[in-house]
Amino acid sequence: MRLLPLITFAVLPAIAAAEDVTLFAAASMKTALDPIAAQFQAATGHQVAISYAGSNTLAQQIMNGAPADIFISASPQWMDEVEKAGQIAPGTRTDLLGNRLVLVAHDAAAARVELGPETDLTAMLDGGKLAMALVDSVPAGQYGKAALTSLGLWDVVAPHVAQADNVRAALALVSSGEAPLGIVYATDAAADPTVHVIGSFPETSHDPIVYPAARLAHGTDPADAAFLAALDAPAADELFRAQGFVVLD
Template identity: 65%
Template structure:
């Protein structure tokens, strides 16, 4: 009678372990390439998704230009969300976006920020003395020829007739969050970022908002990529346009477009 009891005990102990291992084996990883300006909101959505599903979401943040180039060169990614239409266009032209999945998810606003919590407002116009405002310091921006935030910023300054007067005073960074950090730490007195970046940092003040007609609309197109292979990829991409995502992104100042 002793042997059957031991065997029963072993089966009883082994069954939960086998089920646990089986559940772990079914967990899937979603790899997302996303514009750096999305970090605060997207990190929150990813954490909620992981808690609810048990799947892992790995996110690579950078300038949309760098991410698009990496995808085209073969970097393994399941989802791409760009901060500009042109970089999603490049990925689509390369045949790497799943047909019918591309959609504009969010919008944003371009702002001028200053270091500190109580910086005085600035009136933006053709007569604005930005160079005088900088007082020998730098205007922090993302790369003006390739990163969307920098491209929008340069276009806005050109539209207002201010670019030529401060071009030599611009400090360029690889992405918009890096540009934000220079102002946050006081290394640059002013910078141009998205409104959503400013919300994420308590050490800066929005001192002006650029007119919407001074630059192209700021859109965040997303797409499922051809490397996406499992249900978790599709589920997280769908979650990006769900009610929970809308609430999270709206709270960070994004415009909801989906």
């Protein structure tokens, strides 16, 4: 695993009183966001509390009144739902990051494959399960199902899929060896040395993987705006790139 650079958030405005920032973020962002939040806290004195889960779960909690200040979703769909519910502060939504979808294996000796219509995933599973996030609601699972469907593989492999609450839970199934293969984001694979990328899904096989971020209607403190700005600052960009995210302009 690559070591994250130690960077100061020199661009942040000084705010006299310490405040709390509550962030709801897609589970796939944990490895990158934890150090960004820690460095923000050290530079400003503000406290950042982060709840990680599937974007669908977080969006539903926000729409049900959870007091979050900032939301980062792993797909535009769930941010759209939160926006339709009137929970986004106007003019604060931005497309923050991109990602890639990969096939990972628990076995370090597993051969790399070119993922396409001829790929025999059932044979590769050898009686085991294909770990995926929930395919009808969690972005990583939705992207994965779309990719498999596009390649003509979904109907064959669907009976062998083990669905998990979020992408990090799917990663854990492969990491522990409970599932021989899994579909996760490239950044998740990079965060866990016990799994091995054996294939990348064609970008044309699914919608672009985009992480929108926004300040929520509840996030009225200056620290909330400062942290959202910090996520789009050069220091954060470097940390995101170190974890394999694509920084969007």
